[in-house]
Amino acid sequence: MTLNVLFAANEYRWQQYQDPLRDAFANAGLAVDLFTETDSPEIMDYIVFAPNGTVSDFSPFTRCKAVLNLWAGVEQVVGNQTLTQPLCRMVDAGLEEGMVEWVTGHVLRHHLGMDAQITQQDSAWNPVVPPLARDRTVTILGLGALGRACGEALAALRFNVVGWSASQKDIPGLTCLSGDDGLAEALRQAEIVVLLLPLTDATANLLNAERLALMPKGGVVINPGRGALIDDDALLAALNAGHIAHATLDVFRQEPLPGEHPFWAHPNVTVTPHIASETRPATASQVIAENIRRGEAGEPFLFLVDRAKGY
Ligand SMILES: O=CC(=O)O
Numbered sequence: 001m002t003l004n005v006l007f008a009a010n011e012y013r014w015q016q017y018q019d020p021l022r023d024a025f026a027n028a029g030l031a032v033d034l035f036t037e038t039d040s041p042e043i044m045d046y047i048v049f050a051p052n053g054t055v056s057d058f059s060p061f062t063r064c065k066a067v068l069n070l071w072a073g074v075e076q077v078v079g080n081q082t083l084t085q086p087l088c089r090m091v092d093a094g095l096e097e098g099m100v101e102w103v104t105g106h107v108l109r110h111h112l113g114m115d116a117q118i119t120q121q122d123s124a125w126n127p128v129v130p131p132l133a134r135d136r137t138v139t140i141l142g143l144g145a146l147g148r149a150c151g152e153a154l155a156a157l158r159f160n161v162v163g164w165s166a167s168q169k170d171i172p173g174l175t176c177l178s179g180d181d182g183l184a185e186a187l188r189q190a191e192i193v194v195l196l197l198p199l200t201d202a203t204a205n206l207l208n209a210e211r212l213a214l215m216p217k218g219g220v221v222i223n224p225g226r227g228a229l230i231d232d233d234a235l236l237a238a239l240n241a242g243h244i245a246h247a248t249l250d251v252f253r254q255e256p257l258p259g260e261h262p263f264w265a266h267p268n269v270t271v272t273p274h275i276a277s278e279t280r281p282a283t284a285s286q287v288i289a290e291n292i293r294r295g296e297a298g299e300p301f302l303f304l305v306d307r308a309k310g311y
Pocket residue numbers: 070071072073074095277278279
């Protein structure tokens with residue numbers, strides 16, 4: 001039987017994904033007709049979805065067995081009232097690999113004090129030797145696939161890694177904390193904090209003034225997760241007061257970050273344009289194909305979103 005799959009993302013993504021998806025479907029033994037638009041939503045078996053694509057009302061897709069999100073974050077679709085089909089988020093080895101590289105690079109920048117050598121050369125011989133990673137605590141907020149992989153990579157470099165998640169985890173090499181008291185403790189230790197939480201009602205503005213104040217003076221904030229995890233005004237106030245030494249931000253409440261936003265001009269903020277990592281077509285297509293294979297075989301979907309939790 002040939003399955004009908006609607007690729008509901010923009011043209012740019014279609015150009016990236018059409019060949020890898022076809023390869024992955026063939027390798028999974030699936031016969032698929034791929035569509036980028038449809039006048040017959042009722043014949044679609046699956047939707048591959050990205051926000052700001054071609055679908056915002058899921059109700060006409062009466063036969064659709066699952067909506068397969070292209071991105072790890074589902075905050076733009078999970079609350080859609082028309083979505084009654086199962087929703088799966090993306091957990092992609094390529095996305096994870098890129099995130100580990102970006103997070104490790106930016107942690108090392110701050111840990112080693114690289115800016116002093118790269119941008120502040122002034123003929124002064126100032127031999128400040130950075131501490132060893134073992135003497136630096138990095139706190140990771142969020143221990144899903146991405147937080148865990150980043151935490152493990154940093155632990156392999158011998159950082160003292162504290163991880164915090166809503167439900168208690170146990171990850172070798174990391175000190176895992178959970179709950180409100182655990183969050184306070186994780187932040188008290190955080191010389192560098194990395195935010196990799198899903199954005200939900202429970203995590204919006206999680207890093208607020210009160211919690212920023214728990215961090216040691218001179219702490220660094222690195223956010224490759226979602227912009228709204230941080231109270232922007234509280235962060236700017238903490239930066240201006242010198243309590244937070246630097247913020248490296250990849251994600252924002254509004255993207256692209258408006259030109260007049262104070263983050264752009266702030267001397268202690270590094271803005272990167274949501275490039276920390278993204279889903280990679282070759283590996284993600286295999287995840288999509290595997291989920292469709294599971295759907296057809298009556299097996300449980302991978303990475304099914306818990307609608308009540310929001311991720
Ligand atoms: O931001 C990227 C993603 O959610 O995958």
